[in-house]
């Protein structure tokens with residue numbers, strides 16, 4: 034058996050080739066996955082690679098995480114590693130040993146050692162002191178730029194932070210990735226704590242809530258679980274779409290929800306879609322989600338993007354001229370996270386080359402990004418490509434005609450618009466002749482479902498996607 038190279042975390046990359054390739058795999062996943070998912074599940078992983086690169090063992094903190102990583106990510110990781118290593122590999126998952134493996138050599142590690150998970154559930158610290166509220170102190174109302182895209186959501190959130198337990202309970206905030214939903218939630222928590230320091234506040238990602246339910250179930254500690262959640266003044270729960278298909282979690286969340294509302298505690302939730310658009314969540318929960326105030330955060334408009342860039346640059350101690358901010362904002366349109374990424378590149382480029390920030394410098398720093406941006410897919414392009422492919426008129430995309438020969442390509446185009454652009458369901462409906470967002474949602478679900486079953490449809494969609502991506 035070949036000797037394993039030492040165990041390292043992702044943040045501590047060693048010089049050996051196995052670890053370098055593992056790091057490439059992690060970097061690739063960082064590009065492909067939503068940041069929060071990546072940070073929760075992939076970033077903490079450590080890997081051990083045999084010298085012949087034939088076997089990779091990934092270490093995961095506990096049993097629950099191991100099951101989750103195996104179910105959700107192992108085949109993706111193993112495919113990626115095979116591509117990178119250029120050969121078949123055996124991927125194993127194991128629970129991180131208690132003794133730091135870095136100090137061991139030639140460890141003969143039994144895979145998936147059954148070690149009871151001893152990580153404390155949320156809010157339950159090992160060290161004495163106040164329980165963690167998991168708030169990021171930097172995400173405040175002050176650091177959140179206001180614009181048309183988030184005005185309603187911000188006003189509602191401010192109201193909740195000022196007078197929790199009154200209006201807008203629950204507050205349900207939805208929108209696409211990287212638009213500031215999480216930021217707004219933290220802002221509510223931070224403001225409440227600043228105004229009333231004794232308040233019991235908890236920010237939690239929905240996946241962590243799922244994990245807490247599983248722990249309570251395994252350890253038979255539901256009383257503690259209830260005590261912890263039901264006693265909060267403010268519960269901030271992020272990405273509730275992750276509750277899909279998790280019946281026990283949904284039941285526990287329903288109980289927590291009822292208990293908190295009964296004692297006038299406030300609940301703020303975020304999701305990637307509005308309550309009725311959530312898939313595989315019990316109806317009674319969906320109707321409760323919608324029973325307070327539901328607000329959308331839209332992609333930021335140009336002026337807001339400019340203001341965000343200038344503000345963020347200032348926070349980093351740099352001065353970004355307005356004309357440069359306009360140039361970047363015009364070219365990076367999808368979400369604030371991408372805007373932040375672009376800014377980081379520009380600042381690094383400027384420091385590295387010791388040059389002032391100018392349009393030319395921004396153009397150079399963002400060369401790759403701008404060339405991708407130029408190939409961005411628009412709904413109009415999708416409509417035209419799909420109409421050509423199925424030999425119907427582009428005008429039929431907006432018409433009210435219902436024969437299947439027209440309605441089906443139209444549904445396919447709606448599906449692709451949702452998959453390949455950042456547009457919301459209502460925006461897509463509008464671009465398809467002012468149709469209701471429920472019509473778009475129906476098309477998205479129908480085509481998405483049929484794609485899994487019908488090889489021919491899947492093939493056609495594949496061709497269309499390739500054509501559109503260029």
Ligand SMILES: Nc1ncnc2c1ncn2[C@@H]1O[C@H](COP(=O)(O)OP(=O)(O)OP(=O)(O)O)[C@@H](O)[C@H]1O
Nearest residue numbers: 069176177178209210211212213214215216369370
């Ligand atoms: N209006 C804004 N002003 C300043 N910064 C913003 C604004 N909107 C978003 N951001 C910043 O953009 C980044 C992404 O925002 P955030 O994580 O809140 O997005 P999100 O909507 O929760 O996305 P996801 O669904 O992917 O988690 C964060 O660093 C956040 O601080």
